[in-house]
Amino acid sequence: MSTDLKDRSRIWFVLPAMLVVLALLIYPVLSSIYFSFTSRHLLRAAYDLVGLRNFVFVLSSADFWDAFANSIKWTVGSVAGQLAVGLLAALALEKVPRFSGLYRILLIIPWAFPAIVIAFAWRWIFNDVYGFLPNLLTALGISEGNISFLANPAFVFATVVGINIWFGAPLFIINILAALKTVPRDQYEAALIDGASVGQRFRYITVPHIKRVVGLLLILRTIWVFNNFELLFLITGGGPAGLTTTLPIFAYRTGWGLRQLGAASAITVLLLAFLLAGAALAFRMINRWERSVAR
Amino acid sequence: MSRVTIRGARKSYGEVEIIHGVDIDIADGEFVVLVGPSGCGKSTLLRMIAGLESVTAGTIAIGERIVNDLPPMQRDIAMVFQSYALYPHMTVAENMGFALRLRRTDAKVIDQRVRAAAEILSLTPYLGRYPRELSGGQRQRVAMGRAIVRDPQVFLFDEPLSNLDAKLRVQMRAEIKELHQRLKTTIVFVTHDQVEAMTMADKIVVLHDGVVEQIGAPLELYDRPRNLFVATFIGSPGMNLIRARARADGTVEAGGVRLATAGGHAVAEGEPVVWGIRPEHLDLADAGGLPATVAVVEPTGSETQVLLRFGASDIVAVFRDRHDFRPGQGVHLRPRPEHAHLFDAASGLRL
CATH class of the missing domain: 2.40.50.140 (Nucleic acid-binding proteins)
Incomplete structure (x- = not known):
């Protein structure tokens, strides 16, 4: 009897959190899915169910596919760059036993700033009139006249990807560093005696020990970067000429610029479906690793 | 098989010297146990033989070759670690064959030698398993298998029995001794347990604070300890x-x-x-x-x-x-x- 009472009282403890999750997460997702099947306009109250018309409209639009391609470029470039920089820096920092507390704090600082601060700082650095970097390159004679990194179609994508690598690499560094610390020293020593070269020790000892952490990081970062809106939007606004318009920016433009909330919802639903499918595949791969790796 | 000759070996970390000039002669095929209380430098000395620690002064020779500046892989030694140091993502067979695979040995030869070693150590049924699926004693045997497969000049054991329970320890003690009688490879074995030293060694080296206190056959040390330290350390x-x-x-x-x-x-x-x-x-x-x-x-x-x-x-x-x-x-x-x-x-x- 008393356990019954306890069982029921538990619900009351969980309920507030459940309601918050429901209101903040489940409801917007469900409403987006619902609106994607309607002709909802941002400013008009009346709308109809239109079946798959929004999806047909979106999928047959060249702008959508441009934005999709930009998203892939943005995500693959950023995440691959973050992994490469993060892995190399972690392997290097692992050899530095001193000041580890200090550099870990320094590395995490970018994450403490709001996106708006970071975006404007970089816009300032890259500004083609006052910007520190274009002027430096000119002064050093590397470029003739100041390069307009964020307006020049030849540079803009590499520039924003570079900023995103700067922003995301520390997360890789810190997590990979932590994973490297768990690799038992004597396995490296055993491999040394077995005659493994530096590359072979990395491949046969280091990689198997850190690949789960790296895999999880890749999934999380891919989702975050793919969905990233504010950093890119605040730096370039999707321009110049739509060159940096990714799917979230495209959805925002469609919903709040063109006020086509139904079509915008369809874009976000497609985004969600794409990411869910990707994440499911990735998690299956990681689960396979888990089964084949110790512990 | 080879002899190991240590002459005036010293080891310092910065200002602190922890091995103060050690001379040891290990004959071909001999089973030598380095024993001493923790911190006496026995593991460091073993790691110096292995090439995992540098030699500050003096020489270490395996066979006729002075190996001071040779990397571990060129010393032709095999080491069994206290924690076994098995590669967790490789099967027993892969663990045992890893060194040969790195030397690009023919797959057939690797398989043959792994099977032969597994036979000696009764590991044949476990060749396809991962280390986490084995008991402590089996892991210990895999670690020895990894050493045997390489057919090295010298086996180095770094407190290999400390992680086993008392009963298994006694059993593995006998197995290692039997293995030595069978393979007749030179063994340098480090332990803090004087009973292990007494029961297994042909020759015991008692180390204390980085100095050799006495070298001799087990019963010689027991019957005629050279000083008070050996008298109290040997015997229980x-x-x-x-x-x-x-x-x-x-x-x-x-x-x-x-x-x-x-x-x-x-x-x-x-x-x-x-x-x-x-x-x-x-x-x-x-x-x-x-x-x-x-x-x-x-x-x-x-x-x-x-x-x-x-x-x-x-x-x-x-x-x-x-x-x-x-x-x-x-x-x-x-x-x-x-x-x-x-x-x-x-x-x-x-x-």
Whole structure:
């Protein structure tokens, strides 16, 4: 009897959190899915169910596919760059036993700033009139006249990807560093005696020990970067000429610029479906690793 | 198979020297145990032989070759680690064949040698398993298998039995000894457990604070310890030591009791000495000898260990016969003089 009472009282403890999750997460997702099947306009109250018309409209639009391609470029470039920089820096920092507390704090600082601060700082650095970097390159004679990194179609994508690598690499560094610390020293020593070269020790000892952490990081970062809106939007606004318009920016433009909330919802639903499918595949791969790796 | 020659080996970390010039000769095919309390430098010395630690001064030779500056892989040694250091993401067979695979040995040859080693170690049914699916003893055997497959000049063992439970430890002790008798490869084995050292070694090296205290066959160390450290470290329970003063007649005197040694001594009368006797070399007597009081009785079944007090000294005696001792009871112990030891009180050296 008393356990019954306890069982029921538990619900009351969980309920507030459940309601918050429901209101903040489940409801917007469900409403987006619902609106994607309607002709909802941002400013008009009346709308109809239109079946798959929004999806047909979106999928047959060249702008959508441009934005999709930009998203892939943005995500693959950023995440691959973050992994490469993060892995190399972690392997290097692992050899530095001193000041580890200090550099870990320094590395995490970018994450403490709001996106708006970071975006404007970089816009300032890259500004083609006052910007520190274009002027430096000119002064050093590397470029003739100041390069307009964020307006020049030849540079803009590499520039924003570079900023995103700067922003995301520390997360890789810190997590990979932590994973490297768990690799038992004597396995490296055993491999040394077995005659493994530096590359072979990395491949046969280091990689198997850190690949789960790296895999999880890749999934999380891919989702975050793919969905990233504010950093890119605040730096370039999707321009110049739509060159940096990714799917979230495209959805925002469609919903709040063109006020086509139904079509915008369809874009976000497609985004969600794409990411869910990707994440499911990735998690299956990681689960396979888990089964084949110790512990 | 090869001999290992260590000459004047020193090891410093910055200002701190932890190995102070060690000379050891290890013959071809010999089973040598480095033993000492923790921090004595035995593991460091082993790692210097392996090439995992640099040699600050002196030389280490494997066979005829001085290996000071050779990387571990070129020293032709195999090492078994305390934690086994198995590669967790490789199967038993892959673990054992890893070194050969790195040398691009033919897959057939690897398979053959892995199977042969697995046969020796009764690991054949486990070749497809991962280390996490094995018991401690099996992992230990895989670690040895990894060493055997390479057919090295020297096997190095770094406290390989410390992570096993007591019963398994005794079993693996015998297995390693049997393996050595079969393969006849030179073995250098590090342990802090003097029982392991006594039971397995052809030759024991007792290390203490980075200095070799004594090198010799197990029973030689037991019967004729060179100094007080070896006397107390080798043997369990350790040797009973009693502070005494030399007498002119070749005996010594402690607490009003005269204690004899087999050959007498030439120490000046009144000089301080330490007289020692092992627990099993004390017999019960009706009167005379060492008068002592029983403090604790520990029967093990095969023998009875008795802790006694003689003045301020603790004395342990071991009897194979069963006696009915009670705490507080007064007894007389008669030492066998032919087994008594005498050490200089100041230097601790055997007299």
